[in-house]
Amino acid sequence: xxxxxxxxxxxxxxxxxxxxxxxxxxxxxxxxxxxxxxxxxxxxxxxxxxxxxxxxxxxxxxxxxxxxxxxxxxxxxxxxxxxxxxxxxxxxxxxxxxxxxxxxxxxxxxxxxxxxxxxxxxxxxxxxxxxxxxxxxxxxxxxxxxxxxxxxxxxxxxxxxxxxxxxxxxxxxxxxxxxxxxxxxxxxxxxxxxxxxxxxxxxxxxxxxxxxxxxxxxxxxxxxxxxxxxxxxxxxxxxxxxxxxxxxxxxxxxxxxxxxxxxxxxxxxxxxxxxxxxxxxxxxxxxxxxxxxxxxxxxxxxxxxxxxxxxxxxxxxxxxxxxxxxxxxxxxxxxxxxxxxxxxxxxxxxxxxxxxxxxxxxxxxxxxxxxxxxxxxxxxxxxxxxxxxxxxxxxxxxxxxxxxxxxxxxxxxxxxxxxxxxxxx
Numbered sequence: 264x265x266x267x268x269x270x271x272x273x274x275x276x277x278x279x280x281x282x283x284x285x286x287x288x289x290x291x292x293x294x295x296x297x298x299x300x301x302x303x304x305x306x307x308x309x310x311x312x313x314x315x316x317x318x319x320x321x322x323x324x325x326x327x328x329x330x331x332x333x334x335x336x337x338x339x340x341x342x343x344x345x346x347x348x349x350x351x352x353x354x355x356x357x358x359x360x361x362x363x364x365x366x367x368x369x370x371x372x373x374x375x376x377x378x379x380x381x382x383x384x385x386x387x388x389x390x391x392x393x394x395x396x397x398x399x400x401x402x403x404x405x406x407x408x409x410x411x412x413x414x415x416x417x418x419x420x421x422x423x424x425x426x427x428x429x430x431x432x433x434x435x436x437x438x439x440x441x442x443x444x445x446x447x448x449x450x451x452x453x454x455x456x457x458x459x460x461x462x463x464x465x466x467x468x469x470x471x472x473x474x475x476x477x478x479x480x481x482x483x484x485x486x487x488x489x490x491x492x493x494x495x496x497x498x499x500x501x502x503x504x505x506x507x508x509x510x511x512x513x514x515x516x517x518x519x520x521x522x523x524x525x526x527x528x529x530x531x532x533x534x535x536x537x538x539x540x541x542x543x544x545x546x547x548x549x550x551x552x553x554x555x556x557x558x559x560x561x562x563x564x565x566x567x568x569x570x571x572x573x574x575x576x577x578x579x580x581x582x583x584x585x586x587x588x589x590x591x592x593x594x595x596x597x598x599x600x601x602x603x604x605x606x607x608x609x610x611x612x613x614x615x616x617x618x619x620x621x622x623x624x625x626x627x628x629x630x631x632x633x634x635x636x637x638x639x640x641x642x643x644x645x646x647x648x649x650x651x652x653x654x655x656x657x658x659x660x661x662x663x664x665x666x667x668x669x670x671x672x673x674x675x676x677x678x679x680x681x682x683x684x685x686x687x688x
Contacts, residue, residue: 264432264435264436264485264507265368265371265372265375265436266368266372266387266388266390266391267325267388267391267431267432268331268364268368268371268393268432268436269325269330269336269365269369269372269388269389269392269429269498270332270390270392270395270398270428271391271428271429271432272329272361272364273365273366273391273392273394273395273396274394274399274421274424274607275396275409276334276357276358276361276395277396277398277399277417277421277492278341278498278557279466280356280399280400280402280403280404280407280508280512280515281403281414281416281417281418282296282343282485282494282495283497283498283501283502283511283681284407284412284413284414284510285414285499288414288518289293289344289345289346289347290348291347291350292387293498293628293631293632294628294632295347295561295628296628297624297627297628297629298624299347299350299351299354299622300494300620301356301620301622302351302353302354302622302623303351303355303357303358304352304617304618304620304621304624305416305618306355306358306359306562307358307361307362307617308358308361308362308613308616308617308618308620308621309361309362309614310358310359310360310361310362310366311362311363311365311610311613311614311617312344312366312610312611312613312614313363313610314326314362314363314364314366314367314606314609314610315366315370315593315606315607315610315611316604316606316610317527317647318366318367318370318371318606319370319603319604319605319606319607323367323368323370323371323374323606324367324371325665326363326364326367326408327364327367327368327436328429328436328548329345329363329402330363330364331364331429331432332426332429332430332433333360333470334357334360334361334425335422335425335426335429336422337353337355337357338419338421338422338425338607339357339419339422340352340357340420340423340577341357341415341418342415342419355458355666362617362657364453365391365392365613365642366438366609366610366613367482368388368391369371369590369605369609369612369613369671370387370605370606370608370609372384372385372387372388372575373385373594373598373605373609373610374605376464377460378462378623382529382530382531382533382587382590382591383527383530383531383534383587383589384540385530385587385590385594386528386529386530386531386583386587386588386590387526387527387530389526389583389586389587389590390523390526390527392493393519393522393523393526393583394519394521394523395494396492396515397516397519397520397522397523399417399421400496400497400512400513400519401512401516401517402417402420402608403417403497403508403509404509404510404513404602405514405631405651406420406507409511409532409538410556412508412578417486423647424629427662435637444521447516468600468601469597469600469601469604469607469608469611470611473657474596474602474657474658475492475596475597475608475611476541476584477654477657477658478536478593478596478612478618478648478658479588479593479611479612479615479635479654479656479662480593480615480654481649481650481651481653481654481657481658482589482593482612482616483615483616483618483619483621483647483648484646484647484648484650484654485547485550485582485585485586485589485647485648485651486619486647486653487617487619487623487643487644487646487647487648488550488582488641488644488648490580490584490616490619490623491623491627491640491641491644492515492518494620494624496511496515496518497499497511497512497515497628497635498511499637500514500515500571500639501602502564503561503564503636503637504564504571505541505564506564506568510568513568513572514568514571514572514575515574515575517572517573517575517579518575518576518578518579519579519581520576520579520584521576521577521579521583522579522580522582523583524580524583525546525579525580525581525584525587526583526584526586526587527587527588529538529542529546529583529585529588530587530588530591533587533588534589534591536667537661538588538660538661538662538664538667539588539589539591539592539595539658539660540588540592540655540660540661540662541662542584542585542586542588542653543585543586543589543651543655544585544594544652545585545586546582546584546585547581547648547651548583548652549581549584549585550578550581550582550585550648551645551648551649551652552603553574553577553578553581553589554644554645555645555650556574557574557575557578557640557641558641558645561575561636561637561638561641562636562638569573572581573654592658592659592660593608593612593658594608595660596658596660598660599659618651620679621641621656626640627640627643630643655678
């Protein structure tokens with residue numbers, strides 16, 4: 264249910280398939296659209312930072328359910344947009360509600376996932392935002408021709424499907440008690456009896472820790488391409504390679520489908536080995552290589568749909584395989600500092616990634632306008648992956664099975680010590 268909630272919250276905010284049709288209809292250029300998107304992202308980032316710590320106090324589901332239903336209704340308001348001013352208002356309101364809702368889903372997944380299955384669990388969680396991109400691209404590819412390329416049709420579909428799914432989720436989702444959320448679980452059989460005697464959790468435990476910031480800054484740089492194709496993917500394909508909106512959505516669907524697959528498979532593999540960083544390293548390097556190749560394709564407007572689909576699929580697969588082990592690594596590193604702050608952990612993640620999106624949506628259109636091509640911006644994304652690789656040694660966790668065996672130690676109950684920081688690595 265948490266994964267489905269993540270998917271629905273992300274799907275409700277999906278706009279990329281409509282962008283190639285939306286811009287000319289509203290007489291809006293790329294730079295203006297970028298500024299509107301940036302405004303919405305700032306609102307969403309701040310909303311997520313508020314909702315994360317709040318979910319640590321009040322519980323995840325109490326925040327998630329009402330906001331998810333409200334976001335479903337707000338999706339319909341996109342059909343009323345007929346000016347850039349209307350667009351910025353609707354997108355900001357939608358981002359406010361969606362940002363608060365989706366931030367609760369990652370800590371909820373953590374609450375129900377022992378470390379032996381953490382990467383698989385977060386791989387499934389990532390099916391939410393990734394699956395939303397895949398579904399929105401796939402549905403647009405199939406339905407835009409049926410509705411005479413009316414972009415409003417996509418938001419009617421989004422609102423209808425989201426509202427139905429929200430009711431299903433509300434009837435089936437559950438939360439953990441604060442005491443259980445405060446536990447560090449290695450397996451389903453290991454349960455710490457009582458965390459009520461622990462000192463209050465301190466936000467500074469995470470906010471002043473360099474490792475946490477290395478994680479979120481590194482992954483924000485890594486996700487620059489993901490964020491780019493989420494917001495501009497179809498537009499890049501239509502303007503650079505002169506494909507139709509439906510063809511562009513098909514190509515993007517190929518990127519997302521392999522990304523979805525490897526999120527789970529790599530997560531499961533890293534859970535089996537209980538290794539995180541080596542997976543992120545290997546597949547980040549592969550992402551880097553394929554991304555450079557894609558940058559060269561942007562110099563050839565005659566590139567075939569098949570070539571773009573295959574390249575996109577490989578790139579999406581490599582990025583997914585690097586991402587789910589990283590999510591587990593980040594959650595575990597934070598959990599070792601204080602398991603009661605997972606809401607704040609993912610609130611920080613959401614804030615920094617959204618701020619990276621803000622920078623992207625402002626800077627990328629300007630670069631494209633100045634250079635007349637997306638090629639330069641994709642090279643910036645290549646640098647982002649390189650930054651992620653450089654920061655990886657600052658994360659905690661073994662690189663090999665031998666290191667894992669040498670450093671394994673039981674996780675203690677946080678109530679048995681005054682300092683909530685766990686030294687296990």
